[in-house]
Amino acid sequence: MVAHEGDLQDPGRFLADLFTRDRRPAPTRFTDKQWEFYNSTKKLTVLWGGNAVGKSVILAKMARSALRGELPWQKKGRKYTVMLVGNTWSQLSSTLEYLFDGLHPGELGSKVRYEGGAIKGQRMAVYKVQFGPCAGSTLRCGIFRAKNLAGPRADVVLSDEPLPEDVHNELFPRLMGRNGRMYITFTPTMGTAGDIDYLWKLVDDPDKPWFGEIQCPTTVENCTPRGGFIEVPFIRQAEIDQLRDGVSPIQAEMRLGLSRYPRRDCTYFEGSWDARTCRVHWTPPKGTYALVGLDHGSKAQAQVATLTYAHGRGYGTHYHAADMYMSSGRSEMTEDARGIVEMLWRNNLAHPREDLRGRPLEEVLQHRAVNGIPTLDLSDVDLWVGDRSHGGYKGGLGTKSNGMLQRAIAELIGFDTGRMQPHEWRERLPVPLRKIRVPYKRNRSMWDGMEVLRRMMPQRYTISADPKMDPMAEAFGQWQGALLDPLRDRLDSARYPVVEVDSGRWRPLG
Numbered sequence: 001m002v003a004h005e006g007d008l009q010d011p012g013r014f015l016a017d018l019f020t021r022d023r024r025p026a027p028t029r030f031t032d033k034q035w036e037f038y039n040s041t042k043k044l045t046v047l048w049g050g051n052a053v054g055k056s057v058i059l060a061k062m063a064r065s066a067l068r069g070e071l072p073w074q075k076k077g078r079k080y081t082v083m084l085v086g087n088t089w090s091q092l093s094s095t096l097e098y099l100f101d102g103l104h105p106g107e108l109g110s111k112v113r114y115e116g117g118a119i120k121g122q123r124m125a126v127y128k129v130q131f132g133p134c135a136g137s138t139l140r141c142g143i144f145r146a147k148n149l150a151g152p153r154a155d156v157v158l159s160d161e162p163l164p165e166d167v168h169n170e171l172f173p174r175l176m177g178r179n180g181r182m183y184i185t186f187t188p189t190m191g192t193a194g195d196i197d198y199l200w201k202l203v204d205d206p207d208k209p210w211f212g213e214i215q216c217p218t219t220v221e222n223c224t225p226r227g228g229f230i231e232v233p234f235i236r237q238a239e240i241d242q243l244r245d246g247v248s249p250i251q252a253e254m255r256l257g258l259s260r261y262p263r264r265d266c267t268y269f270e271g272s273w274d275a276r277t278c279r280v281h282w283t284p285p286k287g288t289y290a291l292v293g294l295d296h297g298s299k300a301q302a303q304v305a306t307l308t309y310a311h312g313r314g315y316g317t318h319y320h321a322a323d324m325y326m327s328s329g330r331s332e333m334t335e336d337a338r339g340i341v342e343m344l345w346r347n348n349l350a351h352p353r354e355d356l357r358g359r360p361l362e363e364v365l366q367h368r369a370v371n372g373i374p375t376l377d378l379s380d381v382d383l384w385v386g387d388r389s390h391g392g393y394k395g396g397l398g399t400k401s402n403g404m405l406q407r408a409i410a411e412l413i414g415f416d417t418g419r420m421q422p423h424e425w426r427e428r429l430p431v432p433l434r435k436i437r438v439p440y441k442r443n444r445s446m447w448d449g450m451e452v453l454r455r456m457m458p459q460r461y462t463i464s465a466d467p468k469m470d471p472m473a474e475a476f477g478q479w480q481g482a483l484l485d486p487l488r489d490r491l492d493s494a495r496y497p498v499v500e501v502d503s504g505r506w507r508p509l510g
Contacts, residue, residue, distance in 0.1 A: 026064075026102030027057055029225035033216040034058040037183070038065075041073045043175070043210040046162075046203055047185045050218030050257030051243060052235050055185035059084075059158055060098030062183060066156040069134040073181070079136040080155040083171070087161040088143055088442060093117045095160045096141070106130055108139065157182040162196045188254040190262055190481050191444035200260065217257040218243065248272070248454055250481055262481055269454050273476045277458040279465040282320045284309040289508060290349055291497035292340070294386035294405065294436070295489045298398025302486065303327040304493040305340045306472070307347060310501055319456065319498050321463040323347055324472055326490065330393075333400055337408035341365075341376065349380040369414035372428055376413045379430035383506055385496040386436040402436035409433070439496045440505060446483075449495040452502060461498070 030038070034054055037047040038061065047055060065071050066082045074080065084099070086092030100114035107130060111121035119125065119141065129137040142149045144167045154174045162184060163171065172182060184199075186192070203213040216222050223235035244252050249270045253259035267273075284290075288311040295304045307323040323346070325339040344350040345361050353375050356364045367375050386405065392398030406426065411417045415425040426434055439445075453461055463469050463476070472494060475487040482488070500506045 024101055026061070026098070027225070029227045030054070030058060030061070031222055031225055033214060033222050034061075035226070037185075037214050038062060039072050040183075040212065040214070042181070042212040044172070044182045044202065044212070045184070046199060046213045047183070047216060048188060048213065048257065048260070049216030049222070051187055051255050052239075053216045053218055053222050053257065054234075055187070055216075056095045056160055057098050059160055059183065059185050060095050061102070062156075063095075063099050063139070063158055064102050066158070067129050067134060067137050067139055068132050069137075071156070071181075073179070076133045078134060079138070080134055081138045081140065081152060082156045083140045083142075083149060083154045083158065083174075085142055085144060085149060085157065085159045085163075085171075089118065092141070092143070092160060104131075107132065153178055153180075155180045159184045160186070162186045162192055162199055164195065165198045168198070187257065188260050189444065190251050190254075190268075190447050215257065218255075248451070264480070266480075267477065268450065268479050268481045269457070269476050272454045272457040274458065275473060275477065278462050278476070279469070279473060280320075280462045281465050282309075282322075282462060284320070284322075285311060287311065289382040289501075290347075290380055291383045291385070291501065292344075292381055293493040293496035293498075294340075294384070294402070295493040295496070296387045296390035296400035297327075297489055298330055298390060298392045298400060299486075300329045301326050301471075302489050303331050303336045303400065304490050305336070305343065306490075306493040306497075307343055307349075308494065308497050310498075317460065317502065319461045319501075321461075321469065321472060321494055323464065323466070323468055324490070324493070326471055330398060332398065333404040333408045334411070336400070337405060337412050338365075340405075341378075341409065341412055344378060344381065345376075349378070351377040351380070353377070365412060367414060368416070369428075374410075374413040374415065374428065377430070378409070378413070378433060381430070382432055382508060383497055383500065384432055384436040385439055385500050387492065387496070388438060388441075402438065406433065406436065437500060437506065439500060440503075446492070449499045450491065452499055453491075453495050456498075463494075 031054060037045060037058055049055065062071065063082060063084050066074070066080060069076045069078060069080060084095065086095065096119060097114055108127040109122060109130060112119065112127055113121050125141040127139045129135050140149060144164060152174070155178050157171050157175065175182060202208065202211045205211065218235070218240055220233045220235065220237055224231050224233040244256060247255050248268050249266045250262045250268050254262060288309045291308045291310055293306045293308065297303050303326070305325040306321055309320045309322055311318050323343050325343045327336060341350055342361065352359065352364045353373055356367060356375060364375050369375065386402040389401035390399065392400065406429065407417050410425045410429060415428065417425050463472055472490050475490040479485060479487045479491060
């Protein structure tokens with residue numbers, strides 16, 4: 001292990017660190033781009049680039065150095081306030097792990113440690129440096145809108161993701177009066193590309209030399225630490241080529257640090273979606289699970305339900321989008337419920353009550369429930385996943401929610417929901433329909449879900465060749481990543497149940 005300057009001033013701490021640490025050593029050599037970022041003295045420095053160029057590693061190094069007063073512009077003996085922030089704790093966890101790799105035991109408190117993906121040993125994420133040249137300095141960790149980040153001034157702000165504009169406007173003024181600095185690292189993504197134009201305007205303005213950027217594409221040169229006897233890159237060209245081929249073409253250049261924005265001359269699923277291989281005739285074998293995904297909306301073609309079959313287990317599961325319902329115009333929940341039930345009927349997933357067998361659906365739906373038995377049995381559907389509530393349009397029309405859909409379906413299959421208490425008609429619905437699951441959502445979870453579908457095509461994800469699925473094929477073939485594109489509503493209804501099953505959040509009973 002190589003001693004740091006601060007270690008030589010306190011040999012006892014260095015020896016204790018040497019013989020008691022049970023974690024990986026922190027890097028001591030860095031790439032040219034990392035050192036350029038480290039040595040920047042601008043008021044705001046943005047290091048943006050491709051995946052795997054060591055952004056989190058250098059950010060952690062800078063956090064340690066800032067707490068010890070070792071950055072080029074700092075002075076020893078002062079107490080510094082350092083903020084280390086991120087979009088989510090899970091995203092920040094890798095930077096925190098790199099940070100603790102290089103801290104001395106007890107440097108932030110005798111009980112404070114990194115364990116299980118998080119900092120343990122103290123409830124509030126505000127830590128005091130216990131010893132060293134800048135003892136008494138403070139480290140504040142948090143996500144962008146954490147309460148413990150509000151209020152205090154700061155000497156250094158470090159972020160492993162681009163700050164939303166309102167958060168930037170909140171944190172940047174905290175540096176005033178302290179000669180403070182802000183450092184930001186990130187890889188441009190589909191989820192951030194349209195939200196950080198304010199940041200590009202700052203670093204691109206020639207009249208504001210105190211703001212600057214460092215672009216770091218994913219290349220072998222930029223992934224080679226300097227100063228060793230033999231300089232060995234931590235990423236090879238073959239891996240870089242695999243990275244380019246492994247992501248959607250629309251965002252490949254962003255993932256390699258070559259572009260700030262997604263391509264506009266291709267579609268999101270380009271390279272994976274091909275109607276010749278992804279559209280097939282497929283009959284679900286015995287043991288297949290039936291999944292219904294719902295995306296709520298009140299405009300024409302905005303309410304979409306997709307029937308997907310899942311066959312197999314784990315990573316061997318094959319998903320097949322077999323049918324869909326899409327509103328033709330503005331719709332209310334009662335109309336949507338009928339369209340969804342019709343979809344289940346034509347796929348033999350809605351079975352008429354014994355005394356109504358052999359009759360057409362329209363006639364079946366004219367009858368009421370008898371002794372608590374509905375006109376249709378929908379229990380062959382194993383999973384329902386529906387989006388969050390939709391507020392509708394003027395006057396409360398077009399309001400949509402999972403609860404409203406449950407009620408509309410209950411009414412359609414024969415229950416008098418106007419005279420029954422909600423628990424009375426709900427407990428007579430099939431178990432999966434009693435609680436429509438809401439997809440797990442976090443920042444950029446939509447992009448993660450789309451990537452799940454893209455990577456599955458066509459080996460593990462196909463859609464029916466039936467003309468009823470032409471609208472879904474159109475969405476896969478034409479969507480270019482725009483968040484407000486109506487095509488996305490169809491894709492959302494398709495991805496919700498697949499992600500729910502493939503992530504392991506839903507497992508069939510037994």
